[in-house]
Amino acid sequence: MNCEAEEKKIGNLYATDLLPQNLENLDETRLFLQGFAQFLIQYIQDENNRDNKVLDFHQPSELLRKLDLKIPENPMNLGQLLQSCNEVLKYGVKTGHPRYFNQISCGLDLISMAGEWLTATVNTNMFTYEIAPVFILMEQEILRTMMNLIGWKPHEGDGIFTPGGSIANLYAMNAARYYGFPQIKTSGMSFMPKLCAFTSEDSHYSIKSAAAVCGIGTDNCFPIKTDEYGRMVPSALEQEIMRCKKEGLHPFFVCATAGTTVYGAFDPLNRIADICEKYGLWFHVDVKYRDKLSGIERANSITWNPHKLMGAILQCSTCFIRHKDLLLKTNQMSADYLFQQDKCYDVRYDTGDKAMQCGRRNDVFKLWLMWRSKGMDGFRHQINRYMDLAKYFTNKIKNTKGFEMVNPHPEFLNICFWYVPESIRCLKLEKKYSLLSKITPKIKAKMMERGTTMVSYQQDKHRPNFFRMIISNQATTRDDLDFLIEEIISIGKGLVMELLENVEDKENIQTNENLTEKRKCSLLNVAQIFS
Amino acid sequence: MNCEAEEKKIGNLYATDLLPQNLENLDETRLFLQGFAQFLIQYIQDENNRDNKVLDFHQPSELLRKLDLKIPENPMNLGQLLQSCNEVLKYGVKTGHPRYFNQISCGLDLISMAGEWLTATVNTNMFTYEIAPVFILMEQEILRTMMNLIGWKPHEGDGIFTPGGSIANLYAMNAARYYGFPQIKTSGMSFMPKLCAFTSEDSHYSIKSAAAVCGIGTDNCFPIKTDEYGRMVPSALEQEIMRCKKEGLHPFFVCATAGTTVYGAFDPLNRIADICEKYGLWFHVDVKYRDKLSGIERANSITWNPHKLMGAILQCSTCFIRHKDLLLKTNQMSADYLFQQDKCYDVRYDTGDKAMQCGRRNDVFKLWLMWRSKGMDGFRHQINRYMDLAKYFTNKIKNTKGFEMVNPHPEFLNICFWYVPESIRCLKLEKKYSLLSKITPKIKAKMMERGTTMVSYQQDKHRPNFFRMIISNQATTRDDLDFLIEEIISIGKGLVMELLENVEDKENIQTNENLTEKRKCSLLNVAQIFS
Secondary structure, eight states: OOSHHHHHHHHTOOGGGSTTTOSSOHHHHHHHHHHHHHHHHHHHHHHTOTTSOSOOOOOHHHHHHHOOOOOOSSOOOHHHHHHHHHHHHHHSOOTTSTTEEOSSOOSOOHHHHHHHHHHHHHOOOOSOTTTOHHHHHHHHHHHHHHHHHHTOOTTTOEEEEESSHHHHHHHHHHHHHHHHOTHHHHHOSTTSOOEEEEEETTSOTHHHHHHHHHTSOGGGEEEEOBOTTSOBOHHHHHHHHHHHHHTTOEEEEEEEEESOTTTOOBOOHHHHHHHHHHHTOEEEEEEOOOSOOTTGGGOSEEEEOTTSTTOOOSOOEEEEESSTTHHHHHHOOOOTTTSOSSOSSOGGGOOGGGSSSSSOOOOSHHHHHHHHHHHHHHHHHHHHHHHHHHHHHHHHHHHSTTEEESSSSOSSSEEEEEEOOGGGTTSOHHHHHHHHHHHHHHHHHHHHHHTSOEEEEEOOSSSOOEEEEEOOOTTOOHHHHHHHHHHHHHHHHHHHHHHHHHHHTHHHHTTOTTSOHHHHHHHHHHHHHHO | OOSHHHHHHHHTOOGGGSTTTOSSOHHHHHHHHHHHHHHHHHHHHHHTOTTSOSOOOOOHHHHHHHOOOOOOSSOOOHHHHHHHHHHHHHHSOOTTSTTEEOSSOOSOOHHHHHHHHHHHHHOOOOSOTTTOHHHHHHHHHHHHHHHHHHTOOTTTOEEEEESSHHHHHHHHHHHHHHHHOTHHHHHOSTTSOOEEEEEETTSOTHHHHHHHHHTSOGGGEEEEOBOTTSOBOHHHHHHHHHHHHHTTOEEEEEEEEESOTTTOOBOOHHHHHHHHHHHTOEEEEEEOOOSOOTTGGGOSEEEEOTTSTTOOOSOOEEEEESSTTHHHHHHOOOOTTTSOSSOSSOGGGOOGGGSSSSSOOOOSHHHHHHHHHHHHHHHHHHHHHHHHHHHHHHHHHHHSTTEEESSSSOSSSEEEEEEOOGGGTTSOHHHHHHHHHHHHHHHHHHHHHHTSOEEEEEOOSSSOOEEEEEOOOTTOOHHHHHHHHHHHHHHHHHHHHHHHHHHHTHHHHTTOTTSOHHHHHHHHHHHHHHO
16 A cells, blocks of 8 residues: 555455455455555564563553454444554564563564465365365375474374364373273273373373363373472382372373473483383373484374474474374264265375364464475574573573572573562572562563563472573574563562562551552551561 | 565575564565565455366375475575465465355455464464453453353353364363263263263264263264254154163263254254253254354353354354353363462453463454454345355256255255256166266366366265255355356266266277276276166
8 A cells, every 4th residue: 555545545445345245346455455464564573673562561451441342233444444453463462572581482483474374365174185185285294204303204103283282182192092992982981990191290281181181080190200300200100100000090191291381391201111111001292392302202192382492373283193093093083974985086185084173274384384494404503592592591590690590400491580689688598488479470560561571480389489481582682681681680679679668668557548458458468578 | 576676686585584583684574575465465366266266186196296395404595485385375275266165164254364364473372361461352352242142141151262163062062071070070980970962963073073082982972863954853862861861871961053064954952952951961052153043042052163154264163151160160270380370460361271272372363353344234144145145056956957956945054966967867766876976976076177166075874975065155156156057067968978988888898908907897887887
């Protein structure tokens, strides 16, 4: 759209004035979509500008007042729709901003994004070769490439793109159960031996969730102790397996994690594989991308999420099963009306019956295009660059006053740390911990208010709230890591000043008539911590 | 990209030359993305041009020779990537073509597509308010709007966007089980009463699939007889429930379908609801969009796929549960590290713990934007227009020589029919059926070869292969429906000529030295049918 008049003209049109409803208005259709693309491109440029905020935070009630989200009775015109989009972007979190470090998807890979634009435009369902010939072949090629990286021979296993890693874990557990007890698919689990599964106490909660959905039960998914670095202790696994067997349970599934959610720890795959072999258990690995993970090739199944470290646009997850045809056998419902056997091509290319879903989204294209843009080498380079940044950040944390590592030796890209404001550094551990559990979320809250950067926080079983940094944003540089540290220091200082001021007022709190009861209560609480 | 030189310059760049890696190259980034958008816009224009084919069909082995799908060791430049995209589009099926009538997603809603472009660009994970403030509120608003259409009061129920309708059905069955037997979530199903579920024999296979995944077993998911129009027979349901109870099974779940996959039949919701109430069973409805479905408001849970008739870009499915908090209680795993309770906002807005998935794709935005572009009224109009087209097509089928309705009174937008070539119209039913079972797939195969149009075919329990037309493409006009009919006649004529020619040769087949054994066999087969 070059001139204002044209923009206005397009803005006054309605969706029904464009393709496919109105074939006359080819130019208008083109101008609208070009304008829309231009609008998104501007967003990308703004997002990459460090002078702009990561977010413009508002409480839910406030945001609800600012936004008009209602579906109207009558259509809105294109100008109004663009205005709506503008508002949505204004109040959204810029997950591609170089200083966005919050969990899960960080950074915006432009090529993967372009791939996703194309995916939306062709709107293809992945369930038969008939309607998705190219994407089905592409999926096969990418799955083979990934299996090769895992260390499996071609045709040794099978794989599928799943809607997220949790569903991939569900696929794996379900296949493992079918492998051991094929009759459960038809007869169900009632009156069957009590199956049980094992996963480290630091593994992702989706393994427990899969046990719940499958009818195995979360109580029969036993958490295995981890060492101080968050890695599963193999001897504890073996003990637990033996204990379960003695109690009449039927162990069938072990999940190892290669890159835990919090600490980025790697369970000892080979030792766990040995135990699985010894007891005849299914060995599943929930994995982050990393070249050459020794022992991974011994897994019976693997969950691998290219939408994480590899940077593919959400959603992009895969599940691999090292048993040819098991994926099909496990999920096949043989719906004749979808998967006719008398088609004009080799129907083994129809993947629909391998999936738990029927219609399946095309999640492969954006990964394929992105991977081609980097080559195998580019991905190694990307991960190495992250590793360098993680090392840099770890050193910085270790050498900056007031910062403490939670796990002093991070294995991968997760760096967990505390910021301990000066005024409380001298306190006893217990008091310090009690304060940190409140200070960390407060710093995060202020960070969101400022909107300058974002990083996750959490606690674990033994330790109070700490920051969990994950290096996985392609836009991030060393300067951005320095910025995060400075920002935390700056917020932390102000925060303690504020707290202390409140404490000084302690005597006045009870008698001050200008304070609400709630405020009094909260201030007394703060004062108590400091007393 | 205005001139060739500029295009070439951009084409020689690599992904790493653009944002976010290279902040210098803002112009180049913009030009690349604009060019990419232009390329997609051209695709849309071509797709809407009826002179262009719906597909350029090739057998898998042939297509593999034509395409280069490999991931290279080194990066490909932007020009090469665009060339890759070009190939992908060339051999793909144009699901938005006005004459594409094959199953599932037909047509391309441009506004929903633009919404999906934005979704890819902002790349937001839906699991907390913290990282998806706008989309979380939007999801709530849309779910409320949909619940209102269902006929539930605000806050009477809860809902969630799921990756496809099959997973939505799994959500529903899992919630129903939790409702009746909350202890299964923790203890599993072993040594529990044998749960059983009921669904019509014409319902979608994902109900059976859900029973398999849940550990209930497909054999305990009983198919209920349908009438001649494909609607569940309520008395048969009641009989089956009583029989199961007598045999010691524990009925807990009934699925009614409002718009079956094949015939578009509507199960009698109120009568099924009565039976569910009488026996205390969970009442689930798997629904297509339609205003005012009497009895739907009595459902305990509902699956509703806006990516079907409403036309949202894949994937866009929802599951509704008419029990406040049940969705949360069923799926909650209380992962402290993701769903901290001490955040700076009301954490009830975090939806992550309601989902089986952890990371969850943003599937709401494209629906929201599309819905705004139409208004409530626009959707009614769209469905009414489809109904008119379905009526037109039904009449045309009934009044065109050689066509026969499979179900003479379609309730909704599915029209199932045969094309019976002239030369076989006089045959006895059994012989005719035997021929139709071969002729229908042959017509479909020729159709794909010609690439002019696409429509699904299938058989059912009693009837040989027939065409299943579903009117759900916004681009389709009456002329396109006429075209389909003419195309089938034209293909059918040619096909029978071919068959007959072969038959005339019957005597020569056995002795003809130029024919391969396979060809002889196939010709004799054809000849036999005609004899």
